[in-house]
Amino acid sequence: MNQSNSFSRRRWMAGAFGIACFTTRGLFADYLFPSPSMTEGPFYPDKMPLDQDNDLIIIGDSLTPAVGEITHLTGRVLSTSGEPIRNATVEIWQCDANAVYLHTADSRTKQSQQDKNFQGFGRFETASTGEYRFRTIKPVPYPGRPAGHIHAKVKVGGREVLTTQIFVRGAEGNARDGIYRSAGDVIDRELVTADFTPVPGSKIGELAASFDFVIGRTPDDRNFPSTRRAPR
Numbered sequence: 001m002n003q004s005n006s007f008s009r010r011r012w013m014a015g016a017f018g019i020a021c022f023t024t025r026g027l028f029a030d031y032l033f034p035s036p037s038m039t040e041g042p043f044y045p046d047k048m049p050l051d052q053d054n055d056l057i058i059i060g061d062s063l064t065p066a067v068g069e070i071t072h073l074t075g076r077v078l079s080t081s082g083e084p085i086r087n088a089t090v091e092i093w094q095c096d097a098n099a100v101y102l103h104t105a106d107s108r109t110k111q112s113q114q115d116k117n118f119q120g121f122g123r124f125e126t127a128s129t130g131e132y133r134f135r136t137i138k139p140v141p142y143p144g145r146p147a148g149h150i151h152a153k154v155k156v157g158g159r160e161v162l163t164t165q166i167f168v169r170g171a172e173g174n175a176r177d178g179i180y181r182s183a184g185d186v187i188d189r190e191l192v193t194a195d196f197t198p199v200p201g202s203k204i205g206e207l208a209a210s211f212d213f214v215i216g217r218t219p220d221d222r223n224f225p226s227t228r229r230a231p232r
């Protein structure tokens with residue numbers, strides 16, 4: 001075996017190795033699981049509140065906060081390859097502590113129960129890190145919906161790219177909630193569930209919840225479970 005032959009054989013092997021790595025990269029690449037889409041439900045606000053900021057606890061410059069367990073909901077908007085998505089608009093809406101939505105079909109019949117200090121809807125636009133934050137309340141059950149949940153919608157460039165819901169890990173009503181159960185398999189339910197944990201040192205019992213919105217589909221989608229991992 002002469003020198004050049006050996007050299008070219010090594011080159012060929014290196015080339016083949018490179019091609020093999022390239023072609024298998026798709027199988028072994030690490031993609032985030034896309035957030036499952038879930039129903040918008042009947043109560044996306046039909047009349048937007050004047051205050052649509054990311055603090056749902058205080059309306060305008062009111063001094064009276066909403067009733068409920070104050071929750072700092074934070075997270076990121078990401079692509080399935082883990083890139084932060086900037087200029088994404090995250091909208092959330094949920095019923096108040098008395099289970100009344102900011103929607104005339106709901107509040108009309110429950111006016112006296114409505115918490116007038118709960119904003120019911122909020123918006124946040126992401127910057128380059130894809131991060132968002134809201135101050136809201138821990139969601140409570142709604143008649144017929146035993147699992148408390150926060151509705152969410154993500155828009156990019158004005159286009160709706162995801163409508164989903166955020167559920168509370170360990171909530172007693174989860175197992176009885178038809179919409180939670182229909183989210184998909186156990187992984188899908190995991191992907192729409194967040195821990196609501198006490199904020200260390202908070203004297204008023206605030207909670208923190210972290211939830212990433214992962215937009216899109218993995219190239220291999222549902223075929224290679226080993227390549228899918230849950231958002232943190």
Ligand SMILES: O=C(O)c1ccc(O)c(O)c1
Nearest residue numbers: 039040041042142144145
């Ligand atoms: O179908 C319903 O009645 C219903 C009620 C409340 C919700 O938040 C929802 O998503 C659906």
